[in-house]
């Protein structure tokens with residue numbers, strides 16, 4: 455296993471397309487690093503977006519304990535998971551909503567619509583950063599084309615989350631999940647395929663909510679490919695050879711942070727960073743992980759780094775992870791949302807009887823001489839408890855009839871006719 459943590463951040467701004475530990479740099483003040491930072495300080499974002507970043511980072515630390523404490527390479531996007539769940543919470547009511555809001559840390563907002571309004575700002579700011587690096591986050595909902603969803607909910611996800619709204623065909627011979635997976639694959643430029651496995655989306659699925667993130671940024675100072683060579687990498691199981699990049703450069707560093715050293719590699723004129731947190735010992739990662747679960751600790755990672763001239767060596771990294779989210783989220787207190795009998799999503803369908811069947815998350819990261827390419831996707835599957843109602847009656851068109859073709863928006867008849875015989 456790799457014995458360091460990677461944290462990809464948005465500098466001085468809203469946070470975290472990808473990270474293991476999540477991160478946040480909200481206050482520009484945090485970045486005045488006595489020694490003078492080479493990268494420009496990015497203007498602070500609006501207050502609401504900062505609150506979202508904080509909530510998502512805090513959520514990430516709690517989630518990390520549930521999904522990432524094993525001894526495997528891991529990558530996930532807290533922001534992607536947080537976005538998909540926040541969007542879903544728009545339709546939650548009662549205790550279901552209270553639990554979701556508190557698990558997501560959205561209870562720092564006062565008004566009910568405030569966090570969603572703030573998300574609007576987060577999305578806009580992330581996508582606007584595409585002038586310095588390629589970053590794109592997108593949301594979509596896919597509704598069972600034989601079912602209905604409250605129009606207020608649809609309007610809200612469109613307005614707040616800029617969500618694309620489309621349908622899936624529960625009887626698609628290629629699988630109802632096909633349109634969803636195709637959308638995710640397109641938005642992540644092919645990096646995430648088959649997010650939703652066959653037989654997950656069925657005729658009993660009401661809706662699937664999706665978030666995607668794609669990030670492709672080159673280092674402000676790339677590594678020289680010619681200097682990359684196999685070098686020792688020490689694991690608890692022994693030493694192995696891995697492709698390692700080398701450079702001599704000035705890098706922002708902090709020593710002795712809870713038994714680890716912190717180093718920062720910047721992307722997009724300092725707007726983004728990959729922050730490496732390297733324990734002093736080969737078996738030091740578990741202690742570091744524990745240290746970082748203290749609330750607010752992760753923010754300290756980004757304070758007081760100072761530029762140091764270093765010989766840096768860094769292995770090339772390629773990680774892909776997939777997660778099912780229900781168990782971790784239930785552990786974090788989001789219980790009712792997953793309960794077929796207790797969930798209250800009457801904001802999505804006023805008849806109720808719907809619940810979250812499962813959440814799926816997939817993420818990739820590749821770090822090489824050129825920079826970092828990362829992607830993530832989250833899908834929340836909303837299931838109907840009832841069996842679809844059996845047909846009670848028939849509507850058999852077997853004799854002459856009249857027909858109208860209408861524009862339902864203008865409520866105008868575009869065509870009208872009758873059918874007497876074939």
Ligand SMILES: *[C@@H]1O[C@H](CO)[C@@H](O)[C@H](O)[C@H]1NC(C)=O
Pocket residue numbers: 582583585586723
């Ligand atoms: C990118 O766009 C942001 C917001 O529009 C602006 O503040 C920033 O200066 C731009 N950066 C570059 C390098 O053009």
Ligand SMILES: *[C@@H]1O[C@H](CO)[C@@H](O)[C@H](O)[C@H]1NC(C)=O
Pocket residue numbers: 594618619620633637
């Ligand atoms: C919205 O989703 C549909 C279905 O996947 C897709 O065809 C369309 O291109 C998407 N629109 C945008 C703006 O992404």
Ligand SMILES: *[C@@H]1O[C@H](CO)[C@@H](O)[C@H](O)[C@H]1NC(C)=O
Pocket residue numbers: 643670671827
């Ligand atoms: C990342 O962007 C670079 C430069 O635009 C491009 O050459 C590369 O193919 C991209 N990588 C991926 C995996 O999309």
Ligand SMILES: *[C@@H]1O[C@H](CO)[C@@H](O)[C@H](O)[C@H]1NC(C)=O
Pocket residue numbers: 512513556559749750
């Ligand atoms: C993080 O969330 C926990 C649990 O919701 C809360 O107790 C803690 O105060 C939060 N920490 C920060 C720094 O917001």
Ligand SMILES: *[C@@H]1O[C@H](CO)[C@@H](O)[C@H](O)[C@H]1NC(C)=O
Pocket residue numbers: 702765
């Ligand atoms: C840094 O690398 C150079 C060239 O490989 C070497 O001469 C020098 O001793 C190294 N410095 C340190 C502090 O390791």
Ligand SMILES: *[C@@H]1O[C@H](CO)[C@@H](O)[C@H](O)[C@H]1NC(C)=O
Pocket residue numbers: 843846
């Ligand atoms: C089916 O028939 C029953 C009894 O006539 C009626 O109460 C119910 O509303 C009908 N359901 C639908 C979906 O038409």
